[in-house]
Amino acid sequence: MEKILKVENASFSYDKQNKVLKDISFEVERGEYIAIIGHNGSGKSTLAKLLNGLLVADSGEVTVANFSAKDKKSLFEVRKRVGVVFQNPDNQLVASIVEDDVAFGPENLGIERKEIGERIDFALKAVGMEEFRKVSPTRLSGGQKQRIAIAGVLALKPEILVLDESTAMLDPQGRKEVLEVVEKLNEEEKVTVIAITHYMEEAVRADRILVINHGEIVMSGTPKEVFARAEELREIGLELPPVCQIVSGLIKKGLQIEKEILTEEELLEALCELLQKN
Amino acid sequence: MKDVSFGQYYPTQSFVHKMDARVKILLIIAYIVGVFLVASYHFLGFGACLLFVIIATIFSNVPFSKVLKSIKGILFIIIFSAIIQIFFNKSGKVIWWIITDEGLLNAGFIVARITLIVLGATLLTLTTSPVEIADGIESLMSPLKYIKFPVHEFALIMSIALRFIPTLLDEIDRIIKAQKARGADFESGNLFKRAKALVPVLIPLLISSFRRADELADAMDSRCYAGSKNRTRYKKMHLTYRDLLGFILTAGLITGVVFLNGFYVLLVI
Amino acid sequence: MRIVAEELNYVYSEKSKKLAVHALNGVNLTIEAGDFFGIIGKTGSGKSTFVQHLNGLIPTDSKHGKLTVGEFVLSNKKCDYKALRAKVGMVFQYPEYQLFAETVFEDVEFGLKSFYPNLTKEEKEVMVKTAIETVGLNYEEIKDKSPFDLSGGQKRRVAIAGVIVSKPEILVLDEPVAGLDPQGKKEFISLLHTLHKTTVKTIIIVSHDMNLVAENCNKIAVFCDGKVAKVGTPKEVFTDYENIKKTGLDLPLIAFLTQKLQEKGIEISTNLTLENFIKEVFKKHEEVKAKQREGGNR
Numbered sequence: 001m002e003k004i005l006k007v008e009n010a011s012f013s014y015d016k017q018n019k020v021l022k023d024i025s026f027e028v029e030r031g032e033y034i035a036i037i038g039h040n041g042s043g044k045s046t047l048a049k050l051l052n053g054l055l056v057a058d059s060g061e062v063t064v065a066n067f068s069a070k071d072k073k074s075l076f077e078v079r080k081r082v083g084v085v086f087q088n089p090d091n092q093l094v095a096s097i098v099e100d101d102v103a104f105g106p107e108n109l110g111i112e113r114k115e116i117g118e119r120i121d122f123a124l125k126a127v128g129m130e131e132f133r134k135v136s137p138t139r140l141s142g143g144q145k146q147r148i149a150i151a152g153v154l155a156l157k158p159e160i161l162v163l164d165e166s167t168a169m170l171d172p173q174g175r176k177e178v179l180e181v182v183e184k185l186n187e188e189e190k191v192t193v194i195a196i197t198h199y200m201e202e203a204v205r206a207d208r209i210l211v212i213n214h215g216e217i218v219m220s221g222t223p224k225e226v227f228a229r230a231e232e233l234r235e236i237g238l239e240l241p242p243v244c245q246i247v248s249g250l251i252k253k254g255l256q257i258e259k260e261i262l263t264e265e266e267l268l269e270a271l272c273e274l275l276q277k278n
Numbered sequence: 279m280k281d282v283s284f285g286q287y288y289p290t291q292s293f294v295h296k297m298d299a300r301v302k303i304l305l306i307i308a309y310i311v312g313v314f315l316v317a318s319y320h321f322l323g324f325g326a327c328l329l330f331v332i333i334a335t336i337f338s339n340v341p342f343s344k345v346l347k348s349i350k351g352i353l354f355i356i357i358f359s360a361i362i363q364i365f366f367n368k369s370g371k372v373i374w375w376i377i378t379d380e381g382l383l384n385a386g387f388i389v390a391r392i393t394l395i396v397l398g399a400t401l402l403t404l405t406t407s408p409v410e411i412a413d414g415i416e417s418l419m420s421p422l423k424y425i426k427f428p429v430h431e432f433a434l435i436m437s438i439a440l441r442f443i444p445t446l447l448d449e450i451d452r453i454i455k456a457q458k459a460r461g462a463d464f465e466s467g468n469l470f471k472r473a474k475a476l477v478p479v480l481i482p483l484l485i486s487s488f489r490r491a492d493e494l495a496d497a498m499d500s501r502c503y504a505g506s507k508n509r510t511r512y513k514k515m516h517l518t519y520r521d522l523l524g525f526i527l528t529a530g531l532i533t534g535v536v537f538l539n540g541f542y543v544l545l546v547i
Numbered sequence: 548m549r550i551v552a553e554e555l556n557y558v559y560s561e562k563s564k565k566l567a568v569h570a571l572n573g574v575n576l577t578i579e580a581g582d583f584f585g586i587i588g589k590t591g592s593g594k595s596t597f598v599q600h601l602n603g604l605i606p607t608d609s610k611h612g613k614l615t616v617g618e619f620v621l622s623n624k625k626c627d628y629k630a631l632r633a634k635v636g637m638v639f640q641y642p643e644y645q646l647f648a649e650t651v652f653e654d655v656e657f658g659l660k661s662f663y664p665n666l667t668k669e670e671k672e673v674m675v676k677t678a679i680e681t682v683g684l685n686y687e688e689i690k691d692k693s694p695f696d697l698s699g700g701q702k703r704r705v706a707i708a709g710v711i712v713s714k715p716e717i718l719v720l721d722e723p724v725a726g727l728d729p730q731g732k733k734e735f736i737s738l739l740h741t742l743h744k745t746t747v748k749t750i751i752i753v754s755h756d757m758n759l760v761a762e763n764c765n766k767i768a769v770f771c772d773g774k775v776a777k778v779g780t781p782k783e784v785f786t787d788y789e790n791i792k793k794t795g796l797d798l799p800l801i802a803f804l805t806q807k808l809q810e811k812g813i814e815i816s817t818n819l820t821l822e823n824f825i826k827e828v829f830k831k832h833e834e835v836k837a838k839q840r841e842g843g844n845r
Contacts, residue, residue, distance in 0.1 A: 084496075172757075242758065249822070250825055253829045452639065461661035
């Protein structure tokens with residue numbers, strides 16, 4: 001598989017003294033769905049900004065499809081490929097009409113008019129917001145605004161979509177909408193996804209989880225592998241997703257239950273098997 | 279708080295909506311000049327301007343109530359200027375107490391003038407999205423580029439400001455409520471006290487605006503923003519027959535006003 | 548203080564026929580003193596509008612139903628809002644964004660100045676100190692610091708201190724744990740329980756987080772289309788599956804699991820907390836095992 005993103009020994013500090021990120025290294029394959037989890041202040045949002053060159057590592061290297069984020073000349077090549085969706089939907093929309101906002105990115109790249117129109121069609125369709133094309137974003141719900149923000153990034157045709165706590169300010173309905181869109185993009189459009197979050201439930205879906213604490217990657221593996229280390233997670237201020245909490249509670253009580261359960265459905269099945277009388 | 283209709287775009291399909299923003303801006307300027315050209319005490323000229331607004335509204339598919347609502351927002355200013363004229367204009371014949379005929383006429387004149395100007399400007403903002411207005415102004419101002427005026431940045435700042443007005447109004451509403459819940463009182467006391475009471479609103483607002491600006495800058499950078507260089511435009515402005523018609527109508531209006539003014543002068547003689 | 552709402556109505560832009568939005572359509576609800584009360588409902592169900600009535604941020608009158616909070620009759624025109632607001636504290640979503648003063652002390656003191664203008668400096672100091680310590684912060688260490696230099700969690704605590712400083716009997720919190728990470732959330736919930744035990748009689752939380760209200764509240768009201776669709780204990784509310792579905796809400800995880808198990812003929816009775824569910828499953832399992840043994844013996 002092709003490595004689309006490489007982070008090699010990246011360190012960063014805002015004040016030249018306290019390192020927010022310490023010697024971070026990881027690689028991401030094309031089409032992967034990665035979740036980066038950590039508590040508030042663990043450095044995970046700083047990492048997001050390193051990935052598209054909003055911040056430049058003090059030492060080490062971030063490369064996207066062989067373009068260095070450090071190099072001013074290739075910065076745009078990096079940003080074109082790494083789209084970032086931030087936390088507050090209100091603070092990333094620049095225009096008062098949905099289609100004008102989606103057009104903002106392609107306009108910056110100097111793309112021809114006709115193609116911008118096509119990209120708006122594509123991006124709005126991908127997030128299921130075609131009918132809101134001429135609407136003002138202020139009239140939309142939080143989840144819808146965030147889908148427009150995703151469309152604005154998709155119009156740049158990125159290869160990697162970085163979600164920097166993009167669901168944190170949404171209600172359950174909005175969160176569901178956004179996650180469904182992201183999942184669809186990952187599956188159908190083969191967009192590589194890097195989701196930065198502290199909602200453990202959202203990490204369950206990932207192919208791989210990176211756990212970050214005090215600016216270091218302390219765990220890495222599939223959700224099953226990571227969530228099997230409940231004690232360590234708790235020590236760094238993280239909780240298992242509720243489903244896994246139930247499973248680990250039952251195991252502690254001495255019940256025979258599959259250890260690697262992640263979803264509600266799997267849990268339900270296991271419980272039925274456990275409690276069925278016959 | 280959210281009832282501000284001034285500056286709110288009314289999305290629909292219409293003749294006026296499809297006109298070139300630059301032309302609309304120029305026409306509005308011409309219209310405002312027209313309103314100012316109407317000679318004192320001469321209300322026929324205003325009639326012509328009103329007719330112009332009515333025709334334009336019909337062609338814009340915007341309900342009249344929407345256009346009229348804009349006056350509500352400046353009602354205070356209108357009443358205030360009328361009162362000043364009525365009570366403080368000392369020239370002319372005294373009709374009753376200190377009120378003179380000239381004062382009354384002047385008041386009517388000023389009310390008509392402000393109302394007509396606001397109606398016209400509202401029609402522009404109702405039929406032209408903020409982005410189009412900003413683009414239009416940018417295009418009209420583009421000759422200024424030669425004297426190194428940052429036209430593009432200026433236009434972008436303007437459209438972002440327009441975009442954030444509703445967001446900030448919501449925010450102000452929220453902060454006011456939060457401070458009221460902690461006992462803040464914005465309604466009583468003298469002017470100085472009231473101004474002081476606003477500090478707990480203004481500081482959080484300022485801080486949050488800076489935070490928003492920071493995040494917006496990051497979001498814009500992430501979407502490859504790098505100034506006006508090599509930038510293309512999705513919405514291209516081009517002149518159509520509609521713009522020509524608009525021109526003719528406005529030209530007619532101004533000629534009408536001038537003509538009616540002259541007619542009036544002749545009558546007096 | 549007891550809260551009683553009878554046929555409470557509220558319409559946004561009431562005078563305009565086109566823009567009028569009916570936010571509350573006859574709310575009937577009683578919240579007893581001492582409750583740890585949860586209010587849930589989808590965005591736009593009227594729950595925020597309702598709680599903003601409780602301290603008069605949205606004023607009401609006798610034409611729009613009746614609302615009393617303790618001895619205050621809010622539907623009466625002469626209601627003293629200032630005195631009411633001292634007794635009904637309200638914490639909005641992301642309260643840390645309302646901090647404004649130069650020092651933590653001044654910020655927390657803000658409410659006292661207008662609620663109780665006759666207090667002496669010493670009296671105020673004692674009240675501010677109590678409030679700051681109640682939210683779990685070190686008074687001496689923090690009082691002269693700028694609130695903007697604190698961490699996110701500390702800021703939120705200072706904001707809460709600024710509300711409880713006037714010794715309210717009722718504390719309303721809108722999405723109190725939004726934006727907190729798991730550890731911060733846990734600590735904050737335990738702070739709410741401490742407040743409930745020591746300082747404020749009644750706590751009302753408004754939230755989208757079904758697990759949060761199911762695990763922490765003794766009573767819950769479900770809002771839907773400007774009305775109260777259901778009131779009861781978490782168990783009563785979340786086992787009324789039909790009703791919850793109608794209001795468009797998700798079930799908390801435990802209620803979801805019990806419902807699905809019930810459909811398969813497995814009855815588990817729980818109070819909807821995680822620990823309790825695990826215990827009950829274990830119990831059930833023992834029963835099943837015992838029965839199987841019986842069957843085997845026969």
